[in-house]
Amino acid sequence: MPPSxxxxxxxxxxxxxxxxxxxxxxxxxxxxxxxxxxxxLIEVLRMGPEEILNLWKSLNFDLVQIxxxxxxxxxxxxxxxxxxxxxxxxxxxxxxKPPMTCRVPFATFMEHSRLxxxxxxxxxxxxxxxxxxxxxxxxxxxPPAIHYIPPTPxxxxxxxxxxxxxxxxxxxLFEKTGLKPKDIDILIVxxxxxxxxxxxxxxxxxxxxxxxxxxxxxxxxxxxxxxxxSVDLARDLLQVHPxxxxxxxxxxxxxxxxxxxxxxxxxxxxxxxxxxxxxxxxSNRTSERxxxxxxxxxxxxxxxxxDDKAYRCVFEEEDKEGxxxxxxxxxxxxxxxxxxxxxxxxxxxxxxxxxxQLLFLLTLIGRKIFNPKWKPYIPDxxxxxxxxxxxxxxxxxxxxxxxxxxxxAEHVEASRMTLHRFGNTxxxxxxxxxxxxxSKGRMRRGDRVWQIAFGSGFKCNSAVWKCNRTxxxxxxxxxxxxxxxxxxxxxxxxxx
Amino acid sequence: xxxxKELEDLVYGIxxxxxxxxxxxxxxxxxxxxxxxxxxxxxxxxVVYFFSSQAAQGLNLTRFKExxxxxxxxxxxxxxxxxxxxxxxxxxxxxxxxxxxxxACCDMTIDECLQMKDFYxxxxxxxxxxxxxxxxxxxxxxxxxxVTRFKCGGLSVGLSWAHILGDAFTAANFMNRCGQAMARxxxxxxxxxxxxxxxQHERSKNPLPLHDEPLSLKWVDPVxxxxxxxxxxxxxxxxxxxxxSQLATLHSEISGRNRSDQVPIFESICAIIWKCIAKVKLGExxxxxxxxxxxxxxxxxxxxxxxxxxQIISAVTLDLSVMxxxxxxxxxxxxxxxxxxxxxxxxxxxxxxxxxDFIMYGANLTFVDLEEADLYGFELNGYKPxxxxxxxxxxxxxxxxxxxxxxxxGSGQANGDGGRMVTIIFPESLVPELKAELAKxxxxxxxxDLT
Numbered sequence: 001m002p003p004s005x006x007x008x009x010x011x012x013x014x015x016x017x018x019x020x021x022x023x024x025x026x027x028x029x030x031x032x033x034x035x036x037x038x039x040x041l042i043e044v045l046r047m048g049p050e051e052i053l054n055l056w057k058s059l060n061f062d063l064v065q066i067x068x069x070x071x072x073x074x075x076x077x078x079x080x081x082x083x084x085x086x087x088x089x090x091x092x093x094x095x096x097k098p099p100m101t102c103r104v105p106f107a108t109f110m111e112h113s114r115l116x117x118x119x120x121x122x123x124x125x126x127x128x129x130x131x132x133x134x135x136x137x138x139x140x141x142x143p144p145a146i147h148y149i150p151p152t153p154x155x156x157x158x159x160x161x162x163x164x165x166x167x168x169x170x171x172x173l174f175e176k177t178g179l180k181p182k183d184i185d186i187l188i189v190x191x192x193x194x195x196x197x198x199x200x201x202x203x204x205x206x207x208x209x210x211x212x213x214x215x216x217x218x219x220x221x222x223x224x225x226x227x228x229x230s231v232d233l234a235r236d237l238l239q240v241h242p243x244x245x246x247x248x249x250x251x252x253x254x255x256x257x258x259x260x261x262x263x264x265x266x267x268x269x270x271x272x273x274x275x276x277x278x279x280x281x282x283s284n285r286t287s288e289r290x291x292x293x294x295x296x297x298x299x300x301x302x303x304x305x306x307d308d309k310a311y312r313c314v315f316e317e318e319d320k321e322g323x324x325x326x327x328x329x330x331x332x333x334x335x336x337x338x339x340x341x342x343x344x345x346x347x348x349x350x351x352x353x354x355x356x357q358l359l360f361l362l363t364l365i366g367r368k369i370f371n372p373k374w375k376p377y378i379p380d381x382x383x384x385x386x387x388x389x390x391x392x393x394x395x396x397x398x399x400x401x402x403x404x405x406x407x408x409a410e411h412v413e414a415s416r417m418t419l420h421r422f423g424n425t426x427x428x429x430x431x432x433x434x435x436x437x438x439s440k441g442r443m444r445r446g447d448r449v450w451q452i453a454f455g456s457g458f459k460c461n462s463a464v465w466k467c468n469r470t471x472x473x474x475x476x477x478x479x480x481x482x483x484x485x486x487x488x489x490x491x492x493x494x495x496x
Numbered sequence: 497x498x499x500x501k502e503l504e505d506l507v508y509g510i511x512x513x514x515x516x517x518x519x520x521x522x523x524x525x526x527x528x529x530x531x532x533x534x535x536x537x538x539x540x541x542x543v544v545y546f547f548s549s550q551a552a553q554g555l556n557l558t559r560f561k562e563x564x565x566x567x568x569x570x571x572x573x574x575x576x577x578x579x580x581x582x583x584x585x586x587x588x589x590x591x592x593x594x595x596x597x598x599x600a601c602c603d604m605t606i607d608e609c610l611q612m613k614d615f616y617x618x619x620x621x622x623x624x625x626x627x628x629x630x631x632x633x634x635x636x637x638x639x640x641x642x643v644t645r646f647k648c649g650g651l652s653v654g655l656s657w658a659h660i661l662g663d664a665f666t667a668a669n670f671m672n673r674c675g676q677a678m679a680r681x682x683x684x685x686x687x688x689x690x691x692x693x694x695x696q697h698e699r700s701k702n703p704l705p706l707h708d709e710p711l712s713l714k715w716v717d718p719v720x721x722x723x724x725x726x727x728x729x730x731x732x733x734x735x736x737x738x739x740x741s742q743l744a745t746l747h748s749e750i751s752g753r754n755r756s757d758q759v760p761i762f763e764s765i766c767a768i769i770w771k772c773i774a775k776v777k778l779g780e781x782x783x784x785x786x787x788x789x790x791x792x793x794x795x796x797x798x799x800x801x802x803x804x805x806x807q808i809i810s811a812v813t814l815d816l817s818v819m820x821x822x823x824x825x826x827x828x829x830x831x832x833x834x835x836x837x838x839x840x841x842x843x844x845x846x847x848x849x850x851x852x853d854f855i856m857y858g859a860n861l862t863f864v865d866l867e868e869a870d871l872y873g874f875e876l877n878g879y880k881p882x883x884x885x886x887x888x889x890x891x892x893x894x895x896x897x898x899x900x901x902x903x904x905x906g907s908g909q910a911n912g913d914g915g916r917m918v919t920i921i922f923p924e925s926l927v928p929e930l931k932a933e934l935a936k937x938x939x940x941x942x943x944x945d946l947t
Contacts, residue, residue: 108593
């Protein structure tokens with residue numbers, strides 16, 4: 001229905017007003033500097049060359065003063081360059097593509113569920129309803145041990161899955177970047193729920209015969225946002241160690257954590273979590289400047305664990321029958337919203353253009369002083385970023401963030417399609433989403449990407465990357481064989 | 497089937513999983529079933545392949561599973577599940593649910609198993625799944641594959657294939673494709689499956705006059721969604737080999753003076769067995785009792801690619817009593833006067849849109865010619881199976897006779913080349929008498945007696 005004429009023209013006028021305002025505020029420095037320079041230039045022209053020479057002679061510089069000034073200038077410049085944090089480059093990353101033998105279509109999942117939980121039809125019914133509305137597709141994958149009826153989650157099977165996922169991703173990374181195993185200075189592996197001894201990082205070191213003076217870290221228990229925590233850790237380490245390479249492996253091993261009971265709140269992760277992993281190469285070497293894909297701009301971490309409700313909302317515990325599972329509380333979305341607000345408040349000033357910050361400040365002052373009933377101004381993050389990678393935790397998470405940040409369908413497309421094709425792969429989902437954007441050919445030089453991840457605790461972590469060079473559509477990678485089919489329309493409820 | 501405790505324990509360590517198509521089939525893909533498919537819905541083809549330890553050595557079962565995923569990309573309709581349309585007509589929703597994959601172990605060697613007295617009646621049922629479709633149609637896998645490892649290092653692959661998906665020729669073709677997929681794992685050449693999708697089936701407008709009903713199809717009481725017919729009497733299964741030399745003897749017996757006549761092997765065996773059965777069974781008054789059904793491969797359709805029920809089903813009725821007819825005459829009748837009943841069968845099934853329940857195998861005494869089924873074409877690691885056993889589950893009271901090749905072609909007379917393996921499913925109470933009659937004809941005795 002076409003908008004009525006006065007409304008339309010007024011909204012167009014409003015749009016131009018907004019654009020004008022943004023241009024004014026964002027380029028305020030340029031706009032004030034130009035008149036001043038113009039004024040100076042006119043003055044200089046008016047004075048004429050002899051007057052300028054007289055002015056110069058009258059300044060009475062002597063050698064000592066000149067030397068001191070230049071020394072000061074050099075000193076300040078050196079201090080500036082030394083204290084500037086090193087630039088962290090993301091050279092490349094590789095995502096694990098599960099083999100087709102691990103594929104779990106809806107029908108298979110439901111049939112297995114019925115056979116395993118044959119005494120609990122209500123639980124089966126619940127799982128079916130979750131699956132119908134989950135936003136997952138028919139190509140998501142579970143590890144081989146979970147395909148058995150009933151699943152056989154032995155430690156050996158868990159290690160098998162870890163080896164399959166991690167080594168595949170690492171091999172892919174080595175191939176893509178030409179990195180030699182001996183060149184890895186820092187290794188960080190994050191896997192929340194599977195933490196064997198020796199650690200997964202030791203497993204990687206053993207397999208690829210990495211150096212004995214490698215700095216290795218294994219982060220476990222930190223939930224789905226552990227990927228960005230690893231990036232933060234790598235960044236801090238790369239500030240301390242010059243000329244180094246850091247490899248981050250983000251994954252989640254599903255085999256030992258498949259819930260075998262029938263408590264509804266704990267069956268949910270079974271329906272959503274799927275096999276996946278990613279390996280990322282970060283570097284602070286200036287030689288990587290040319291071929292690196294991205295530059296790390298900011299990492300912002302927010303932890304709401306001090307609040308009891310936030311702490312308990314994703315909790316691993318035993319049910320009445322002694323089966324261990326992860327229980328998700330009903331207020332999860334509300335807590336996620338709170339954590340997001342907290343994170344935005346910190347990251348906003350770092351990334352938003354001046355126009356948005358000014359508006360936000362004015363509305364904030366207005367609400368505090370004049371009228372608390374004013375709607376809080378939600379800054380327009382679309383002006384700060386070209387691409388958004390929202391952790392594909394579930395359909396509800398993506399919907400909530402899309403609403404809160406007022407994003408269009410295209411902005412959240414990467415997240416939705418990753419959820420559809422790969423399911424919730426926990427900490428590695430952000431990398432599948434980046435890969436999606438690259439595969440679609442949308443990543444241009446200078447584009448800014450915002451990765452947001454939520455995790456148990458409750459944490460909300462963000463990372464901001466700037467694209468270093470326009471990225472050609474990759475011929476390999478997890479999306480290579482199916483990108484042409486995407487984006488797909490995902491119905492509200494899938495008929496099983 | 498209730499097994500004795502000892503028998504059940506012979507096969508243990510059962511692990512269930514599912515294998516499906518490696519490629520996503522797409523949403524709302526449906527495979528329509530033809531009238532012939534629906535006529536066969538109460539029958540299940542069972543094929544068991546035995547591989548020696550040499551063949552199974554170094555065989556990676558994970559690779560075999562991978563190969564089946566690859567194969568199912570083309571046979572995606574066998575991975576779907578049955579649904580009923582509004583009129584009650586069954587169809588397959590291709591939802592990629594998959595076939596059931598069963599892994600098991602057996603503490604005996606293959607030879608010990610084959611020599612067990614009740615191998616064909618009981619033990620072989622542990623090597624291939626006996627699960628039927630139903631009582632829940634939407635959650636019953638139509639294909640089940642069981643891989644059993646034996647103490648000697650050999651293994652058996654048991655395929656349970658719902659007849660609604662295709663006949664024994666289709667099932668054998670599918671397994672051969674799996675073997676080929678395994679051999680070419682690594683290369684990405686997709687096999688071209690000429691998929692014949694049947695769309696609308698028009699109902700016959702004029703109901704057939706009663707005397708034109710097909711003889712090979714018999715109505716049974718409605719079984720609802722549990723697709724297995726219960727027999728009025730217990731059926732027993734037994735098998736025996738016929739060596740090439742025994743076949744030659746048979747040939748000379750039948751052709752009599754005209755030794756130069758080409759007597760077809762299958763029909764000769766049928767004739768002899770038919771006579772034995774006629775002696776054993778009482779009552780030849782009705783024409784029905786003198787009727788047999790013959791199933792053979794349709795030579796016209798290409799063996800590669802076509803995926804539904806296409807075997808020729810024909811019926812022969814004798815005017816005189818079987819016992820009084822000489823074998824040569826029987827053979828001539830079987831060859832020349834078998835009437836192809838497929839059209840009639842389709843029309844009957846379509847009359848009420850596929851809702852009624854029928855049986856074909858065992859409606860009359862049924863002879864099934866599996867000589868052309870290429871059962872020995874399924875190779876693992878480059879080796880052909882040592883033995884392939886094929887039968888149909890859900891045979892009616894009149895019984896059935898299956899004639900298969902006894903060994904892979906070119907494997908030499910010692911390994912069964914040129915011979916035949918005959919499996920007979922018959923009412924249990926009459927089996928001893930039948931065996932005696934067959935012994936009189938020189939069949940079912942000697943080294944190859946595998947009862």
